[in-house]
Amino acid sequence: MKARTVLIKNAKIVNEGHIFEGDILIEGEFIKEIDTSISAKTADVVVIDVEGNYVFPGVIDDQVHFREPGLTHKATIESESRAAVAGGITSFIEMPNTVPQTTTIEKLDEKFAIAAESSYANYSFMFGGTNTNLDEVLKVDSKNVAGLKLFLGSSTGDMLVDNTEVLEKIFRSTDLLISVHCEDEATIKKNLEAHIEKYGNDIPMECHPDIRSAEACYISSSKAIELAKKTGARLHIFHVSTAKETKLFSNKIPLKDKKITAEVCIHHLWFSDEDYKKKGTLIKWNPAVKTTKDRDALWKALLDGRIDVVATDHAPHTLEEKKNIYTEAPSGGPLVQHALVAMIEAYHQGKISLEKIAEKMCHNPAMLFQVEKRGYIKKGYYADLAIVDINNPWTVKKDNILYKCGWSPFENMLFKSRITHTFVNGSLVYKNFKFMNIKAGKRLTFKR
Structure with missing residues (x-):
């Protein structure tokens, strides 16, 4: 899903020492709004209900x-x-x-x-x-x-x-x-x-x-x-x-x-x-x-x-x-x-x-x-987000290891949590072990 208007609903947002329940509106590459409840104002807004899962920067x-x-x-x-x-x-x-x-x-x-x-x-x-x-x-x-x-x-x-x-x-x-x-x-x-x-x-x-x-x-x-x-x-x-x-x-x-x-x-x-x-x-x-x-x-x-x-x-x-x-x-x-x-x-x-x-x-x-506009969930910042289900166990196995080398020191480890969605610059790049085949990465810039 390339960068467009996306509304993340019912999130537990982890940011700056607090966890609060709310919604995140993404417009293009950036976070447009964060509030306790945001409504989709037009039909073309993609709504993703994360059902109480945690959203990290x-x-x-x-x-x-x-x-x-x-x-x-x-x-x-x-x-x-x-x-x-x-x-x-x-x-x-x-x-x-x-x-x-x-x-x-x-x-x-x-x-x-x-x-x-x-x-x-x-x-x-x-x-x-x-x-x-x-x-x-x-x-x-x-x-x-x-x-x-x-x-x-x-x-x-x-x-x-x-x-x-x-x-x-x-x-x-x-x-x-x-x-x-x-x-x-x-x-x-x-x-x-x-x-x-x-x-x-x-x-x-x-x-x-x-x-x-x-x-x-x-x-x-x-x-x-x-x-x-x-x-x-x-x-x-x-x-x-x-x-x-x-x-x-x-x-x-x-x-x-x-x-x-x-x-x-x-x-x-x-x-x-x-x-x-x-x-x-x-x-x-x-x-x-x-x-x-x-x-x-x-x-x-x-x-x-x-x-x-x-x-x-x-x-x-x-x-x-x-x-x-x-x-x-x-x-x-x-x-x-x-x-x-x-x-x-x-x-x-x-x-x-x-x-x-x-x-x-x-x-x-x-x-x-001093990375510019990243690392936080803030209005005006790039929409780089990781959504985590902290109670959804999975085991690291050969067939789900993505490294080119094909192995992990964590092989056969049962993790209690999993990453469900990853957004990079407003684009949904990864969802539930599947990739959208979007290379959305950009060169980092530094506020120095």
């Missing part, structure tokens, strides 16, 4: 790897944005470690061109920093690009920024939001060598959080924060995974005033080191899934405001690749289709409120990245 996922260009045997922007929309994610920010890497303006523009033709969801891309491309970084228009991504560990190609002078120069020179992957390479290398000496290359998966250790994360995160404070740079730390790191962040000031912010990912909130025995390399991520103590601390920091955003770090690989032994199995896994329902499962478990889910997955990413 479309989720904004601030960290995904959709693998295009160059790694399209794993995923494409088309395939993964489609899976994202089925999961209620209406906007994504994709990372620069594709092939070729997004470290020049030319390669950045090529990715925007691919997305303009193929994306079901709204899109932007991180520009990648290296030890040698500061001149290119300074050409990036901050109003039209999500930000700058720096790998301070776990890089691909030449994207490890390990020259401290260059790093400080980047922090001082750019007005872009700087997002970082923090793991100390020297610590990881030392740990890996010790484990290879003990086990050879076939290291037990349970050793992954010992190799990519909490200390490796903390060393790198604390250095990045120290540098941001020194230079005044705007810093966002991706996928915080340890209890120790949560102490680096503050909840003393509102998010809009923070210069240093943090993200946690679904897998670090869901899994722990106790799951390696059953899941093996399917839950091998960088940074590693760590202890239950770490997981509990991440939940605490998320709820008390030290951690600002929930994202996925969606990073698919083929099953064939993941089935390799430890030293050859790549890190990362697919998550966008199941992220929102996983968080609502946590709601059912009493861990988080629906209002807080909307805050951490919709409002805060919009505020943090």
Whole structure:
């Protein structure tokens, strides 16, 4: 259903810390009206009665790897944005470690061109920093690009920024939001060598959080924060995974005033080191899934405001690749289709409120990245909406997994809730496991 006049009736609207019953009128791409009761004034208005289901703002996922260009045997922007929309994610920010890497303006523009033709969801891309491309970084228009991504560990190609002078120069020179992957390479290398000496290359998966250790994360995160404070740079730390790191962040000031912010990912909130025995390399991520103590601390920091955003770090690989032994199995896994329902499962478990889910997955990413007219259910905003039936169980199976790689770490999981409808820019793109074959995604813009 392409963008037209649509009236959503009998909704429980989750927005800005409240849940209220009402109707939403969509006209074209935008929300025209929100009220307790709205009548269709003309016969051509499409009325959708959601029968008391919950309407969330479309989720904004601030960290995904959709693998295009160059790694399209794993995923494409088309395939993964489609899976994202089925999961209620209406906007994504994709990372620069594709092939070729997004470290020049030319390669950045090529990715925007691919997305303009193929994306079901709204899109932007991180520009990648290296030890040698500061001149290119300074050409990036901050109003039209999500930000700058720096790998301070776990890089691909030449994207490890390990020259401290260059790093400080980047922090001082750019007005872009700087997002970082923090793991100390020297610590990881030392740990890996010790484990290879003990086990050879076939290291037990349970050793992954010992190799990519909490200390490796903390060393790198604390250095990045120290540098941001020194230079005044705007810093966002991706996928915080340890209890120790949560102490680096503050909840003393509102998010809009923070210069240093943090993200946690679904897998670090869901899994722990106790799951390696059953899941093996399917839950091998960088940074590693760590202890239950770490997981509990991440939940605490998320709820008390030290951690600002929930994202996925969606990073698919083929099953064939993941089935390799430890030293050859790549890190990362697919998550966008199941992220929102996983968080609502946590709601059912009493861990988080629906209002807080909307805050951490919709409002805060919009505020943090200064995304224009998205992330909220407001008059005049784009009609990016996810409608959720929170009491309609379904099981994740091979035949309903939409990722190109064809697997999920949540396979055989029974979720209590499901996404029933997803609107992108006023167009109904997805309804009850069926797609309307409308690629309604638009390039995100930023109010900076």
